[in-house]
Every structure is written in structure tokens, then in C-alpha cells.
Amino acid sequence: MxxxxxxxxxxxxxxxxxxxxxxxxxxxxxxxxxxxxxxxxxxxxxxxxxxxxxxxxxxxxxxxxxxxxxxxxxxxxxxxxxxxxxxxxxxxxxxxxxxxxxxxxxxxxxxxxxxxxxxxxxxxxxxxxxxxxxxxxxxxxxxxxxxxxxxxxxxxxxxxxxxxxxxxxxxxxxxxxxxxxxxxxxxxxxxxxxxxxxxxxxxxxxxxxxASEGYKDMLVEAGSGDIVHTPSVSTIPANFLRASLEAAGYDLSAVPGSVDLAHLTDPTEAHAKAWRDVWSAGHGVAAITDVPxxxxxxxxxxxxxxxxxxxxxxxxxx
Ligand SMILES: Cc1cc2nc3c(=O)[nH]c(=O)nc-3n(C[C@H](O)[C@H](O)[C@H](O)COP(=O)(O)O)c2cc1C
Structure with a gap:
């Protein structure tokens, strides 16, 4: 032990x-x-x-x-x-x-x-x-x-x-x-x-x-390159799962990967969805492969x- x-x-x-x-x-x-x-x-x-x-x-x-x-x-x-x-x-x-x-x-x-x-x-x-x-x-x-x-x-x-x-x-x-x-x-x-x-x-x-099943599944799928550090969702810079940002309507076409302080175009009503629909996670997703x-x-x-x-x-x- x-x-x-x-x-x-x-x-x-x-x-x-x-x-x-x-x-x-x-x-x-x-x-x-x-x-x-x-x-x-x-x-x-x-x-x-x-x-x-x-x-x-x-x-x-x-x-x-x-x-x-x-x-x-x-x-x-x-x-x-x-x-x-x-x-x-x-x-x-x-x-x-x-x-x-x-x-x-x-x-x-x-x-x-x-x-x-x-x-x-x-x-x-x-x-x-x-x-x-x-x-x-x-x-x-x-x-x-x-x-x-x-x-x-x-x-x-x-x-x-x-x-x-x-x-x-x-x-x-x-x-x-x-x-x-x-x-x-x-x-x-x-x-x-x-x-x-x-x-x-x-x-x-x-x-x-x-967390929802969709959120947990996304953690399993994601690698460190799928984490975007941005102030655009909750004012203070935070790390979010790229796929959840995209699903909420954020435009990530100009954001190649896990870049520092990506400033994203704010889709309509996205603020209301921060944390609930735009999901936060850190680079540690790299080592997550299951939901035990x-x-x-x-x-x-x-x-x-x-x-x-x-x-x-x-x-x-x-
Ligand atoms: C979805 C999510 C919500 C969080 N909410 C809070 C919070 O309400 N208060 C707080 O002090 N930290 C919050 N944190 C930060 C964590 O407490 C912790 O500092 C962080 O997750 C550690 O890094 P790791 O995710 O890479 O292990 C949150 C983190 C995540 C991923």
C-alpha cells in the first residue's frame, strides 16, 4: 500500500x-x-x-x-x-x-x-x-x-x-x-x-x-490537443473540450490545437451554456481511457x- x-x-x-x-x-x-x-x-x-x-x-x-x-x-x-x-x-x-x-x-x-x-x-x-x-x-x-x-x-x-x-x-x-x-x-x-x-x-x-454520458465519452476520446484555453466562455481563461465548443457554435476554424488564450467568436447565447454545455477539462484527458x-x-x-x-x-x- x-x-x-x-x-x-x-x-x-x-x-x-x-x-x-x-x-x-x-x-x-x-x-x-x-x-x-x-x-x-x-x-x-x-x-x-x-x-x-x-x-x-x-x-x-x-x-x-x-x-x-x-x-x-x-x-x-x-x-x-x-x-x-x-x-x-x-x-x-x-x-x-x-x-x-x-x-x-x-x-x-x-x-x-x-x-x-x-x-x-x-x-x-x-x-x-x-x-x-x-x-x-x-x-x-x-x-x-x-x-x-x-x-x-x-x-x-x-x-x-x-x-x-x-x-x-x-x-x-x-x-x-x-x-x-x-x-x-x-x-x-x-x-x-x-x-x-x-x-x-x-x-x-x-x-x-x-456529468452527462456525452461529456464522459468526450473525455475518453480527447487528447491534449483537443483542449482549448480561452477567456471567451467564462471571462477568466479556462480549458474547454474543443468538440463541446464546436457543438455550442464557437468558431474554431482559426484555432489549430491546444493554443494559449484562443479568442473565439462568441455564438449567440453561448454564455448561458458555459460549463453546462461547454465542457471543461484539462490536458490530463490524455491519460483517460475509461469511465470506472x-x-x-x-x-x-x-x-x-x-x-x-x-x-x-x-x-x-x-
Ligand atoms: C468541470 C470543472 C469544473 C471546475 N469547477 C471548479 C470550481 O467550481 N471551483 C474550483 O475551485 N475549481 C474548479 N475547477 C478546478 C478544479 O478544482 C481543479 O483545480 C482542476 O480540475 C485540476 O486540474 P485537472 O483537471 O487537470 O486535474 C473545475 C474544473 C473542472 C474540470
Whole structure:
């Protein structure tokens, strides 16, 4: 069994050093619970629910289905002026004593103190060193380095560069994100100095994920050249599956492949369809060939992790 480096509570009971990342419209209670039962962190964005009351309902459902030995779960909170629910959602997370809160956009000391007050930890996602320093100053317990090739609002910096810049001065937990899809990738992230690997796209292609069959099939079919990085769908640059952009009416005739910041012609009503009909994925689609149940995927990730480790430590043949 793959032994993760000793991690602080509540991450000390993971089977593999893996967090299944929060994904808008994709993460649901079935996915979260399946991940936690398989021994990795399951998570979802609070904004997957329309109201704070609905968030309360999902948290109750998840807690009822989890047992004490299962891995902890996490909730993603967008801390930004555009999210009018932050305070109310945070209060509900406090009532449920959510063990891990993943903050995005704003790293705010008051939020960190609130989460610490109920014994939770805060992980904050960043795409560059400047934001990493701001988040560290706000007192977060861990930084999620979202590097080039990630699904969603991907970064543009190489994971090697970002790791080197942040690990140099940050003593807290580091999670690495961006196109990690296999157990060998998880080991590689650890070898680079990350404590945990943060996998999004790989978990969309699972039986439990709340994505349509068409979306899951497209992940299996796609290669890294089918991912287009563009600000044209959701204002902030994000990675999307080329075939889903085309199906939504975007003109990709001038976009040869997975180019940086493709500016696309906006078809009528395309904004209304972002994330729901225009599907996000990262370069990690390159390693996705099937849609297994989460339990089977985590078994496989562990086997791949162990095999990669064995290859590295095996005596060199004469
Ligand atoms: C469909 C999709 C939706 C996402 N939604 C969110 C979100 O709501 N909040 C967030 O913090 N990150 C979101 N992300 C980013 C992921 O949490 C994670 O950083 C990313 O998927 C990691 O890269 P990978 O997909 O290459 O593994 C999303 C990613 C995808 C693919």
C-alpha cells in the first residue's frame, strides 16, 4: 500500500495522497462519498447548490453516509464580492464543522480564523507565486498550485516552476494540480515536493460524477490537443473540450490545437451554456481511457503509484 508522508489531521487517514478536486456542476454527493470511502478526499463547490439551505441539505446527506474511518471531505468556497452567499455559506460550513475548506479567489484572514475555530483547515488555490504569498499571509494551512494544463480556470505556469518558487519559502501543505491523472503522476507530484496531488478531470470520467454520458465519452476520446484555453466562455481563461465548443457554435476554424488564450467568436447565447454545455477539462484527458467507478479508479491509482515507486527504487540491472 502506498504510504503517504505523515500529514496533519484530518489528512492523516488517507489511503493515497489525493484530493478529488471540486468541480462546478460535476461534483455531487455520490462522487464525494465514493471518494471518501475509497480513501481519498472528496469535495464539491458550495455554488453547486442554488441556496445556502440546499448546501445545508447536501452536507447532511454526505455526513449521514460517511463513517468515522472514511477520508475527510472538503467544500470549495468562492471568496469574492460577486458571491453574495459567502457569509451564510460559511456559517453553514461551521455548523457542520466541515473538516477542509478550499477557498478560491480571495484568501481572507477572517475566513481562515472562522474555519480554524471549528477545527477545520483551509487550502487555497492559486495560479502564481504572488497570490501564493498573499494567501500565506492570510494564514491558510495549505496552497493548491494550479499549474498549466489544469481543468477549469487553469494556470499558465509550468508545475516545475511554480513548485520551485513556492516550496522555497512556504512551510505549509502544498497540493499540486494540473493534468495529473495516474498514480505515477501522484508519485511525481510527491517527488517534486508536493504533499498531495489534486485531481479534477480524472474524476469527471467516473461512474459517480454528475456529468452527462456525452461529456464522459468526450473525455475518453480527447487528447491534449483537443483542449482549448480561452477567456471567451467564462471571462477568466479556462480549458474547454474543443468538440463541446464546436457543438455550442464557437468558431474554431482559426484555432489549430491546444493554443494559449484562443479568442473565439462568441455564438449567440453561448454564455448561458458555459460549463453546462461547454465542457471543461484539462490536458490530463490524455491519460483517460475509461469511465470506472471511483472505487476501481482509486485501486488503480494506488497500484500505479506502487508500481512507479517500485520502478524507481528497483536495483539497476547490471
Ligand atoms: C468541470 C470543472 C469544473 C471546475 N469547477 C471548479 C470550481 O467550481 N471551483 C474550483 O475551485 N475549481 C474548479 N475547477 C478546478 C478544479 O478544482 C481543479 O483545480 C482542476 O480540475 C485540476 O486540474 P485537472 O483537471 O487537470 O486535474 C473545475 C474544473 C473542472 C474540470
Amino acid at each position: 502506498a504510504e503517504p508522508r505523515t500529514l496533519p489531521s484530518p489528512l492523516d487517514r488517507l489511503r493515497l495522497p489525493v484530493v478529488a478536486a471540486p468541480m462546478f456542476l460535476v461534483s455531487n454527493p455520490d462522487l464525494v462519498v465514493a471518494c471518501c470511502k475509497a480513501g481519498v478526499v472528496g469535495s464539491f463547490p458550495a455554488l453547486n447548490l442554488r441556496t445556502t439551505e440546499d448546501l445545508d441539505g447536501w452536507l447532511s446527506t454526505i455526513e449521514e453516509r460517511l463513517e468515522p474511518d472514511d477520508a475527510p471531505y472538503a467544500v470549495n468556497l468562492i471568496v469574492h464580492g460577486s458571491n453574495a452567499r459567502v457569509r451564510d455559506d460559511l456559517a453553514i460550513l461551521g455548523r457542520h464543522r466541515v473538516p477542509i475548506v478550499i477557498t478560491s479567489l480571495g484568501a481572507v484572514t477572517e475566513v481562515v480564523e472562522a474555519v480554524h475555530s471549528w477545527g477545520g483547515i483551509v487550502l487555497h488555490d492559486v495560479t502564481n507565486e504572488r497570490h501564493a504569498r498573499k494567501a500565506a499571509a492570510a494564514g491558510v494551512d495549505g496552497l493548491i498550485l494550479v499549474s498549466a494544463g489544469a481543468g477549469g480556470h487553469a494556470g499558465t505556469i509550468s508545475p516545475f516552476a511554480l513548485m520551485a518558487e513556492v516550496r522555497d519559502w512556504f512551510d505549509g501543505l502544498i497540493l499540486l494540480a494540473g493534468a495529473l491523472s495516474t498514480g505515477a503522476d501522484v508519485l511525481a507530484a510527491r517527488a517534486m515536493g508536493a504533499d498531495l496531488a489534486y485531481l479534477g478531470t480524472r474524476f469527471i470520467a467516473t461512474a459517480e460524477a454528475g 467507478p471511483v472505487a476501481d479508479l482509486v485501486d488503480r491509482l494506488e497500484a500505479e503509484y506502487d508500481a512507479a515507486l517500485a520502478r524507481l527504487v528497483a536495483p539497476v540491472a547490471e
